[in-house]
Amino acid sequence: MLLSRLLSREVAIPLMTSFAMLAAWETLVHAGVLRAAFFPAPTNIARTLWGLALGGELWLHVATTVGRLLASFLIAVIPGTAIGLAMGWWIEIRMAADPLMRILFPIPSIAFFPLVIFYLGLSEWGLLLTAAITPFLLIAVQAAAAVEALERPLLEAGRNYGAAGWRLFMRVILPATLPHLFLGYRLALGVGFIVTVAVEMIAAKHGLGGFLWHSWQILRIEEMYGALVLIGFLGIVVTYGLEALADRLMPWQVDLLRAKGQR
Amino acid sequence: MARRQRYSRAFISPVIAVVVWELLAIVGVLPEKYVPSPSQLAPHLLGLLSSGELWRHLSATLYRLSLSFVFALVPAVLLGLALGMSRTMRLALEPILNSLYAIPKIALLPLVMLVLGVNERTLIFTATLTSFVQMTVSTTGGVLAVDRSILEAGKNYGATGWRLFRYVLFPSALPAIFTGMRIGLGLTLVLVIAVELTAAQEGLGAFIWTAGQTFAAKNLFSAFVVIGALGWTLAYGLERIGQWLMPWQQRSSAAMFL
Numbered sequence: 001m002l003l004s005r006l007l008s009r010e011v012a013i014p015l016m017t018s019f020a021m022l023a024a025w026e027t028l029v030h031a032g033v034l035r036a037a038f039f040p041a042p043t044n045i046a047r048t049l050w051g052l053a054l055g056g057e058l059w060l061h062v063a064t065t066v067g068r069l070l071a072s073f074l075i076a077v078i079p080g081t082a083i084g085l086a087m088g089w090w091i092e093i094r095m096a097a098d099p100l101m102r103i104l105f106p107i108p109s110i111a112f113f114p115l116v117i118f119y120l121g122l123s124e125w126g127l128l129l130t131a132a133i134t135p136f137l138l139i140a141v142q143a144a145a146a147v148e149a150l151e152r153p154l155l156e157a158g159r160n161y162g163a164a165g166w167r168l169f170m171r172v173i174l175p176a177t178l179p180h181l182f183l184g185y186r187l188a189l190g191v192g193f194i195v196t197v198a199v200e201m202i203a204a205k206h207g208l209g210g211f212l213w214h215s216w217q218i219l220r221i222e223e224m225y226g227a228l229v230l231i232g233f234l235g236i237v238v239t240y241g242l243e244a245l246a247d248r249l250m251p252w253q254v255d256l257l258r259a260k261g262q263r
Numbered sequence: 264m265a266r267r268q269r270y271s272r273a274f275i276s277p278v279i280a281v282v283v284w285e286l287l288a289i290v291g292v293l294p295e296k297y298v299p300s301p302s303q304l305a306p307h308l309l310g311l312l313s314s315g316e317l318w319r320h321l322s323a324t325l326y327r328l329s330l331s332f333v334f335a336l337v338p339a340v341l342l343g344l345a346l347g348m349s350r351t352m353r354l355a356l357e358p359i360l361n362s363l364y365a366i367p368k369i370a371l372l373p374l375v376m377l378v379l380g381v382n383e384r385t386l387i388f389t390a391t392l393t394s395f396v397q398m399t400v401s402t403t404g405g406v407l408a409v410d411r412s413i414l415e416a417g418k419n420y421g422a423t424g425w426r427l428f429r430y431v432l433f434p435s436a437l438p439a440i441f442t443g444m445r446i447g448l449g450l451t452l453v454l455v456i457a458v459e460l461t462a463a464q465e466g467l468g469a470f471i472w473t474a475g476q477t478f479a480a481k482n483l484f485s486a487f488v489v490i491g492a493l494g495w496t497l498a499y500g501l502e503r504i505g506q507w508l509m510p511w512q513q514r515s516s517a518a519m520f521l
Contacts, residue, residue, distance in 0.1 A: 111456055
């Protein structure tokens, strides 16, 4: 069973190309074609990463970045969901908030950084707040769209069975909007991760972004690659891990992004 | 009529926000040193624009943005179409493309600087990569999402090869390609500004960073307004072009924010 899965084209070809790339890289470095100063061999990078992991310093950076990502997400998710759901339900709130969001949303998220640290200084709050702004807008808009897309018959059925107020919200509205909400959360975490890393590179000592920038400045190239590998790993978890999680949690739901052909 | 009403309503809350901002400044709740009022900001911004200083930075940012977008567009669409149509290519290249997609491209900046040196080329290369990856992934997804029954219908009417591609496949994938362009441009703008914040002398990012560091609140806010206007023009401009090119495409309010 496992063997046949490994041998199928879906698994075999991607594995082979990835492995071939790494092998070619390794060989070219040893042959002297690729300069080891720029492109250290994958085995060297792995060894450096292993050493850093044993030293414990690495975990501090990983934990800092993950902590910042989660903290900024928390700052964004609660008000974002509440305002978004309210925007979807009450037309007055929508008319007031929607234009403001449309003005704020296209502003590149990182441009808020100079403005935020102008008031908060180069503090932890400055980093967190910057990384929370665009996720907040994304979550709110997706939540509003989720309520708008609710099917009338569903609400009517809920009401006819006697659900009203809080019960209607918990038993009908929330389950029906969950896929949309989850999509918003996923997109928000993706954007939040980009901004977190960018902000760390610009202004933080700790965290993977700070570690990456620092190791480039003192030209510890293997460590730089190590940081890059970890950032890539986190990125993959944020991008594809959540997608898989959504499939597991809501198997009846077609992935909304995939259905539109844009991931 | 209803349309005009919708437009006028859309302006109410931003206008109220600006008026409240101005009133708060007049009452003295907002200290002038930290938060310039709209009535102070507007002449300052006009002054910066007419002196040409802001234009210099704006054009540096625009130059980087447009160059990287143009470099990325054609190869990304071609590769995306090929990946969408060939399963083998997709299986072979997706591991690389998907990992590149998941990495925040700004994290590649040190690596690119190491190889290309610290110069303009580095910035533009990293920005091009950002656009390229996003547009390739979106185009591939667009081709994959084309309705099978549409393809079958095309084939039944005798379209094959180039004609099938030109009249059936490509138009169906076009909306996704356009979304990729819009998201790609947005991400590239974020990247360009982020890099400019610390590693450039010119550009809106450099200007806003200097303003913040020297506590020049009016410059800071002016630069923020210009960056916002730029992001705005790109997002809504491309949406407009998309509507004009693909009038059959349904609009949804949330799609704008994807």
